[in-house]
Amino acid sequence: MSNNADEQKPLSPYSSFKTLLGFIGGLKKTILPDQVDLGVLRSYSGSVAKQLITTLKYLALIEENGTTTTKLNELVDAYETPQWKPVLSKMMTEAYSPILGELNLQKATKSQVEEKFRTWGAQGDVLNKCMAFFIAAMTEAGVTLSPHIRVETRGRPKGSRTIKPPKEPGEEKPDVPTQPGTVRFSLPIPDKPTGMIQLPTDVALEDWEMIDSMIRAYIQRKEKAAK
Numbered sequence: 740m741s742n743n744a745d746e747q748k749p750l751s752p753y754s755s756f757k758t759l760l761g762f763i764g765g766l767k768k769t770i771l772p773d774q775v776d777l778g779v780l781r782s783y784s785g786s787v788a789k790q791l792i793t794t795l796k797y798l799a800l801i802e803e804n805g806t807t808t809t810k811l812n813e814l815v816d817a818y819e820t821p822q823w824k825p826v827l828s829k830m831m832t833e834a835y836s837p838i839l840g841e842l843n844l845q846k847a848t849k850s851q852v853e854e855k856f857r858t859w860g861a862q863g864d865v866l867n868k869c870m871a872f873f874i875a876a877m878t879e880a881g882v883t884l885s886p887h888i889r890v891e892t893r894g895r896p897k898g899s900r901t902i903k904p905p906k907e908p909g910e911e912k913p914d915v916p917t918q919p920g921t922v923r924f925s926l927p928i929p930d931k932p933t934g935m936i937q938l939p940t941d942v943a944l945e946d947w948e949m950i951d952s953m954i955r956a957y958i959q960r961k962e963k964a965a966k
Contacts, residue, residue: 752873753794755945
C-alpha cells in the first residue's frame with residue numbers, strides 16, 4: 740500500500756461493533772449533532788471514544804473535522820426500521836470495497852480476507868479487531884459471508900481441565916451461586932486470600948476499562964487512608 744493510500748484513508752474500524760450500534764441507537768433517541776467530537780462522546784472512555792471516531796470517519800459518517808454527514812443521518816433514521824439492513828448493507832459494502840476489491844465474500848476464506856486487511860495496514864491485535872468488526876457489521880447488515888470466514892474462539896483444548904488452587908485454612912465458605920448471564924473468575928493472589936470476580940458473559944473490553952478504573956480508585960483510596 741502506498742503512502743498516499745495511508746494519507747487518504749483512516750484505518751478500517753477496529754472498535755467493538757456493539758459500540759457503534761449503541762452510539763447510533765443513542766442518536767436515534769436524542770438528536771443528531773452537527774459535529775461529533777470527544778465532548779459528544781464523553782460517556783465513553785478515552786480509548787473507546789477515539790476508536791469510535793476512527794470508525795465514524797472510515798465509514799464516512801463524519802468528516803475529518805467531525806462534521807456529521809448525510810450518511811450518518813440516513814443510518815440513524817433507518818435504525819430499528821425495515822430499512823436498517825438495506826441501508827447498513829449499502830454503507831458497509833461501499834466502505835469495504837477499497838479494501839476487499841473484487842473478493843467474493845460468499846466463497847472467500849478467512850485468510851484471504853485477513854490478507855486484504857494486512858495490505859490495508861492492519862497488523863496483530865488490530866487486525867483481529869478489524870476482522871471482528873467487519874464480520875459483525877456484515878452479519879448485522881444481512882450480507883452473506885462464506886462459512887470459512889469466521890472469528891475463531893480461543894478456548895481450552897479438548898480434555899483439558901481447570902486446576903483450582905487449594906483452599907487456604909479458614910477459606911471454606913459457602914459457594915455463592917453464579918447469576919444467570921454471568922461468569923465467575925477465581926483470582927489467586929500470592930500470600931493473600933483468593934479473590935473472586937463475577938462478570939456478565941458478554942462483557943466487552945471497554946466495560947473492563949471502566950471496571951479496572953473503579954478497582955484502581957478503590958485501592959488508591961484504601962492505601963491513602965492507611966497512611
